[in-house]
Amino acid sequence: MIYLVLSILISSSLYVIFKYFERFKVDTFQAIVVNYIVAFVIGYLYSPVKLPIAEIPNQSWFFGAFILGFLFITIFNLMALTSQRNGLSVASVSGRMAVVIPIIFGVFLYNESVTIIKVVGILLALIAVYLTSVKKSSDKIGKSSLFFPALLFLGSGAIDTLLKYTEVNHVSEENVSIFSASIFGIAFILGILYLIFQLITKNQKINTRNIIGGIALGIPNYFSIEFLIRALKIEGFDSAILFTINNVSIVLLSTIVGLFLFSEKLENRNWIGILLAVVSIVLITVV
Template identity: 55%
Template sequence: MIYLLLSILFSTGLFVIFKYFGIYKVDILKAIFVNYIVALSMGFAFAEKSFSVTEIPKQPWFLGAVFLGALFVSIFFVMAKTAHENGVSVASVAGKMSVVIPVFFGVFLYNESVTILKIAGIIIALIAVYLASVKEEKTTHKNAGLLLPILLFLGSGAIDTTLKYVEVTHVPKEEVSVFSGSLFGIAAFFGLIILLVKSIKKRTSFGVKNIIAGIVLGVPNYYSIVFLIKALQTKGFESSTLFTINNVGIVIVSTLVGILLFKEQFSVKNKIGVVLAIIGIVIVAMA
């Protein structure tokens, strides 16, 4: 349970950092690239056992890391595009509601338990995610289509599902840091390609501010993934339960942080969502 709580806290930390990125006008792509380099370095520095970099492509989890690394960068762009075209609320809801995908695969791939209590808890949690995430936005997005939210929903769910599959089938406990570091390294590679393509179109300096922002982001990003993997490796903790509690927990804590730290508006829907989220978590945990 401690790993799950730490994953929720560090994931919420990412939310706070991204908020400050907007305040200080940080170039998010450059900061994301630096963040991946930092996370890569931490993964290799904190490796549980000695290893050779040349052996990494031979590991059974390497292809999974490549797929996840590409997804990390792709979904980042889809999320940013969705927020721009459809609104921040739509992006938030689409990303968090994707929890149904790993929950579905957890039940059917790993024969995890299905009870009326558990199903009720998950349904309540999903309703809570929607109500707690939706915001009253001033701008309307009349011409925005459903393609981007659907891609964000599927991509976010694919990340959690693939992470669970690779962890179950290929990642021993003593290789969590190396796997995580490799995953971030591959994401950094794809991010570098995008940066190079953009620099050809328009040359800009990297900026010390973006480097510092990337370093600040990299530490909690690394730990959010490591602790999530360690939570998945905890015996007696089903992934359908874990992903539900993790996603809903992030929504609750992020909402509270937004209210207390950034003085965000807290509508009646948001209040109902937080209450339902707590009820949903309790029910799923009991089930």
């Protein structure tokens, strides 16, 4: 349980870091690319298995790590694009509501038991995520602009689903760190290729501020994935329940941090969402 709590706390801190990126005018994409190499180095050094880098492609979990690395960098860019075209609230809801995808796969692929009360809790959690995330009544999705939010929804769900599948079938306890590191390493390689393209075509420059931002992001980002994977390995803890608690708690904690640390204003439906989030967690974990 401690791994899940740590994953929630660290994942929530990432939103705070992104908020400060905006305040200190850090180029988010450049920082993200730096963050990936930082996360890879930490994971590689932290791993109890001292596997030569050249041997990583030969591991049974490498294909899953490669797809996840691709999804990490792709979904990040898609999130930015959705935010620009549809608004921050739409992007936030599309990504967080995707928790329903690994829940469904967990029930059908791994025969995870879900009681009626837990189903109610999961449904309340989805409603809570929506109500807590949407902060501007003016943010609406037009009929012709569903494409990017739909892709973001599917991509975010695919990350959690593939993470669970690869962890169950290919990743042993001692390989968690090197597996996590490999995901970030692959994301870095793909990200640096795209960054080089941007530097050439758009005449951009890399500055120290973006590198420092990437280092500050990379350390907690690595451990957020490390602890989530270790939480998924807890015996008797269904992934449907774990992903719901993880997702809703991050939304809840991030909202509270935004309220007190950045003086963000909440609408009545946001407060209702917070209340439903608490109720859903109680139903899923206690009842």
